[in-house]
Amino acid sequence: MRLTGTSHIGSQGHLTIGGCDTVELAKTFGTPLYVYDEALIRENSRRFVKSFEQSGFAFQVAYASKAFSCIAMAQLAAEENLSLDVVSSGELYTALQAGFPAERIHFHGNNKSEEELRMALEAGVGCYVVDNFYEMALLHDLASASGIQVNVMLRLTPGIEVHTHEYISTGQEDSKFGFGVADGQAMLAIRQALAKTHFNLLGIHVHIGSQIFDTTGFVEAIKVIREFLDSVRQETGYEVKVLNLGGGFGIRYTDEDDPVEIETFVETITQEVAAAWAKRNLPNPEIWIEPGRGIVGNAGTTLYSVGSIKQIPGIRTYVAVDGGMTDNIRPALYQAKYEALLANKASMVATETVSIAGKCCESGDMLIWDIDLPQVTSGDILAVLSTGAYGYSMASNYNRLRRPAVVFVRDGIADLVVERETYEDLVRHDRKRSVLSNIV
Numbered sequence: 001m002r003l004t005g006t007s008h009i010g011s012q013g014h015l016t017i018g019g020c021d022t023v024e025l026a027k028t029f030g031t032p033l034y035v036y037d038e039a040l041i042r043e044n045s046r047r048f049v050k051s052f053e054q055s056g057f058a059f060q061v062a063y064a065s066k067a068f069s070c071i072a073m074a075q076l077a078a079e080e081n082l083s084l085d086v087v088s089s090g091e092l093y094t095a096l097q098a099g100f101p102a103e104r105i106h107f108h109g110n111n112k113s114e115e116e117l118r119m120a121l122e123a124g125v126g127c128y129v130v131d132n133f134y135e136m137a138l139l140h141d142l143a144s145a146s147g148i149q150v151n152v153m154l155r156l157t158p159g160i161e162v163h164t165h166e167y168i169s170t171g172q173e174d175s176k177f178g179f180g181v182a183d184g185q186a187m188l189a190i191r192q193a194l195a196k197t198h199f200n201l202l203g204i205h206v207h208i209g210s211q212i213f214d215t216t217g218f219v220e221a222i223k224v225i226r227e228f229l230d231s232v233r234q235e236t237g238y239e240v241k242v243l244n245l246g247g248g249f250g251i252r253y254t255d256e257d258d259p260v261e262i263e264t265f266v267e268t269i270t271q272e273v274a275a276a277w278a279k280r281n282l283p284n285p286e287i288w289i290e291p292g293r294g295i296v297g298n299a300g301t302t303l304y305s306v307g308s309i310k311q312i313p314g315i316r317t318y319v320a321v322d323g324g325m326t327d328n329i330r331p332a333l334y335q336a337k338y339e340a341l342l343a344n345k346a347s348m349v350a351t352e353t354v355s356i357a358g359k360c361c362e363s364g365d366m367l368i369w370d371i372d373l374p375q376v377t378s379g380d381i382l383a384v385l386s387t388g389a390y391g392y393s394m395a396s397n398y399n400r401l402r403r404p405a406v407v408f409v410r411d412g413i414a415d416l417v418v419e420r421e422t423y424e425d426l427v428r429h430d431r432k433r434s435v436l437s438n439i440v
C-alpha cells in the first residue's frame with residue numbers, strides 16, 4: 001500500500017493526514033468522515049498548472065466540481081487560480097456562494113434547463129459547453145432576449161472507445177453526450193452556432209471518459225479533432241481559438257492501477273496539439289482541460305468505525321462499518337476497488353483476510369472484498385484511501401442514513417467544511433399528511 005500526500009504512520013502507530021491523527025479526527029467529528037488533505041489538493045492542481053506553464057500553451061485548468069463540490073472546495077479552486085466546470089445549477093450555486101468568479105465558470109451538461117441557463121446568464125458564467133441542438137436554440141433565445149453575447153463551445157463525440165468502465169466512457173459514437181463527428185451532426189452544429197448572432201464560438205470540447213490510465217485515447221481524439229477542424233475550415237472558414245480536451249485523468253486506487261503521471265498527460269496532449277497545429281500551419285490554440293478525480297481523488301480518505309464482525313467458518317469474515325454505499329457508491333456501481341488500513345493499528349502487520357461490508361440493506365453494499373488487515377476488533381477505525389472523487393458528491397440518504405461530515409486537514413489543523421447531516425435534515429422536506437383518509 002502506498003500512502004500519498006501528507007498521509008503517514010505517526011509515532012503512535014496511527015494514520016495521520018495533514019498533521020492530524022485520524023483516530024482523534026474520528027473521535028472529534030464522528031464517523032463516517034471524509035478527510036481531505038488540503039496540501040495534496042493544492043499539489044495536484046499545481047502539477048497540472050505547472051505542466052501547462054512549461055508547455056508554453058495558453059491554457060485553463062478547470063476543476064470538474066462533479067468530483068467533489070462544496071463551498072470550501074470551490075474556494076480552494078479559486079485560490080489555486082483554477083477555472084471551474086459545473087454541470088448543474090446546484091454546482092453553479094455552490095460556486096457562486098463560495099465567491100468563485102463567474103467568468104471562470106464553464107457550464108456543462110446534456111440537459112441544461114431553461115431555469116439553469118437563466119441562472120447562469122444572470123451570474124455571467126464565462127462559457128457554455130453546448131451539448132445539443134435543443135440547448136443551442138434555447139441558450140441563444142435567452143441570450144438574445146437579454147441582449148447579451150455568450151461564449152460557447154460545442155461538445156463533440158469523437159467516436160473513440162477508451163479502456164475504462166462502460167458507465168464512465170463518454171467518447172464513443174453511441175453516447176448521450178455531444179454532437180457526433182462521424183454522423184455529420186458536429187458540422188451542422190458548427191454552422192448553426194456560427195449563424196447565431198449572440199454566440200461567440202470559442203471552440204470545441206471533447207471528453208472521452210473518466211479514470212483513463214494512458215494517453216492513447218487523447219492522442220486519437222486530437223487526430224479526429226484535427227481532421228474535423230480541417231473540414232470545418234474548408235467548408236466554413238472557421239477556426240477555433242480554444243480546444244477543450246475534457247478530464248478523465250486516472251488515478252491509482254490499488255496496485256492493479258498504473259496511470260501515467262499528470263505531467264505525462266499534459267506533455268502528451270500539448271505535444272500532440274502542437275504537432276497537429278504545425279501541420280495545419282496555424283498558431284497553437286488555447287487548451288483547456290477539466291480534471292476532477294486527478295485533483296481530489298487521492299486527497300480524500302474516508303474514516304469508518306468497525307461494528308459487527310461476522311465469521312462464516314471456512315468461508316469469509318464480514319467486517320461491517322458504519323457507512324457504505326451511501327457514502328461511496330463506486331464499488332457497487334462500477335465494481336471499483338480500494339485499499340484500506342486500520343487507522344489505529346496502522347503499524348501492525350496483517351494477519352487475516354476479511355471483507356468490508358457497508359451497513360445498508362443490500363447484499364451488494366460491500367466496500368472491499370478480501371483485504372489483508374491486522375486482527376480487526378469492533379471499535380477499530382478503518383481508513384479507506386483515495387475516496388476524494390465521486391464519494392461525497394455521489395452520496396445518498398438510502399436507508400435514511402445521514403451524509404457524513406467533511407474536514408480539510410492541513411498543518412495539524414482540522415477544518416470542518418461540511419457538517420454531518422442531522423435527523424432534522426432527514427425530515428426537513430417531509431410533510432405530514434394534510435388530508436386524512438376516511439378508510440378504516
Ligand SMILES: Cc1ncc(COP(=O)(O)O)c(C=O)c1O
Nearest residue numbers: 064207210247248290291292293
Ligand atoms: C465533461 C466532463 N468533464 C470533466 C469530467 C471530469 O472527469 P474526471 O473526474 O475523470 O477528471 C467529466 C467526468 O467524467 C466530464 O463528464
Ligand SMILES: N[C@@H](CCCC[NH3+])C(=O)O
Nearest residue numbers: 066168210211330389390
Ligand atoms: N462517477 C464516476 C465518474 C463519472 C465522471 C462524470 N462524467 C466515477 O466515480 O468514476
